[in-house]
Amino acid sequence: MKTPVSDIGEQRFLLACAQAGDERAFRRLVEPYRRALEVHCYRMLGSAQDAEDMAQETLLRAWRALERFEPRVQFQTWLYRIATNACLDELERRPRRPEPVDPFPDRPGDETASPTYDPAARYAIREGMELALLRAIQELPGRQRAVL
Structure with a gap:
């Protein structure tokens, strides 16, 4: 580097x-x-x-x-x-165009109560939430996005 x-x-x-x-x-x-x-x-x-x-x-x-x-x-x-x-x-x-976003589960985190819950699934959920946050940030007007 x-x-x-x-x-x-x-x-x-x-x-x-x-x-x-x-x-x-x-x-x-x-x-x-x-x-x-x-x-x-x-x-x-x-x-x-x-x-x-x-x-x-x-x-x-x-x-x-x-x-x-x-x-x-x-x-x-x-x-x-x-x-x-x-x-x-x-x-x-x-041009402003809405992009489809997969809906979040009604209660995120419910899957952690399952005894079969594994770290790979937890990682996938976390990654999905990060992507959803990035997608939400992309929907903000440019000047608000620049602040973040």
Whole structure:
């Protein structure tokens, strides 16, 4: 796993080179954040493919706006803000459509009372609840989703 440039001097140097048009310096500066940006975009958009596209769009927007980057702001924070705005733009472009969700049992957890209840079933239930939560978050308007 790549780690963000930890030396402030090195980060400033790479930033100055990137602002002067050095694409390799820019790639070296942003590459450690790529996976985290994809995860951030996935949480907002709910699709791995869309998240990958928005992470790429984020890096493109960052490259174009690099000359306006203010060093008093953390570079990572700046990238996340660009990613959030890119995702919000994408959500506004999408038509709102309800997606079907499997109904929850009337009383979740009833299966734990069964003597045949096993850990694999418990894991499946937990995973189903996590997916349901993600699905519910996807139904929120973009700005509310960004908060979560």
